[in-house]
Amino acid sequence: MTEKGSGSSRFADLGIRAVSGVVLGLISLVCVVIGNLPAILLAAVLLWLLLWEYHRIVTGCVRLRAPELLVLQIGGVLGIIVAGLQSIPIGFVIFTVAVLVAGLKAGKQFAFLALGSFYIGIAIGQLLLLRLIHPNGFALLVWLVCVVIACDVAAYFAGRVFGGAKLCPRISPGKTRSGGLGGLVGAMVFSLGYGAVCGWPLGIAAGAALLVAAASQVGDLVESWMKRRAGVKDSGILLPGHGGFLDRLDGVLGGTWAFMALDALGLGIYLTN
CATH class of the missing domain: 1.20.1480 (hypothetical protein mp506/mpn330, domain 1)
Incomplete structure (x- = not known):
């Protein structure tokens, strides 16, 4: 989520990010399905x-x-x-x-x-x-991870296309408010489609996605704050285009905690009805 620049520079890291993200996602999906x-x-x-x-x-x-x-x-x-x-x-x-x-x-x-x-x-x-x-755990797991991915992807493109005011410049100078808003919209749109296919109440699907997506962005900011405090750019070097595994999964961790809160309140079950 950065400010607008030249067309080539705005998306210079897109290819390597996409490849490493797809590879990690496929490996994880195979392990979960088997x-x-x-x-x-x-x-x-x-x-x-x-x-x-x-x-x-x-x-x-x-x-x-x-x-x-x-x-x-x-x-x-x-x-x-x-x-x-x-x-x-x-x-x-x-x-x-x-x-x-x-x-x-x-x-x-x-x-x-x-x-x-x-x-x-x-x-x-x-x-x-x-x-x-968990009842219907596989469907929920896919939904949770994909909501975070949808938020991340939508935020990436919205931030680079629209730019604008920074979301939290002291913690993560590259993130913009347009990117943050775009991420929430992207997560909600995905969840509505996924919920329609699964037969979930669409209001619950949209509201849960907004909460999970917002928490994923908070998780991203928390990790950015920790890295800034430590004076490091990335958590590691194992994922090309992303840095480390913590850089890639910080949003998933935050989103998971939001889902745990929903589940503790008894709302998670409504996603499977």
């Missing part, structure tokens, strides 16, 4: 990578074998596997212990590391549980 075990392994790998990138942002440590990072990653993966195969409460306890131990070893960065790790880990766990145990 069955429970591939979905659990996908969630474990994603959590491992996200915690690695987040630890680097918070602590500035680039060591792959930093003790607190290994504790965090191993606890996260074990928690995901146990929650997916056997017991959600036990998996949560394992992850909580790992986060607290890692946070204590991180010293003065305890609060940032612990809170951010919970934010990431619980969201990834919720996405997995949607696939495994």
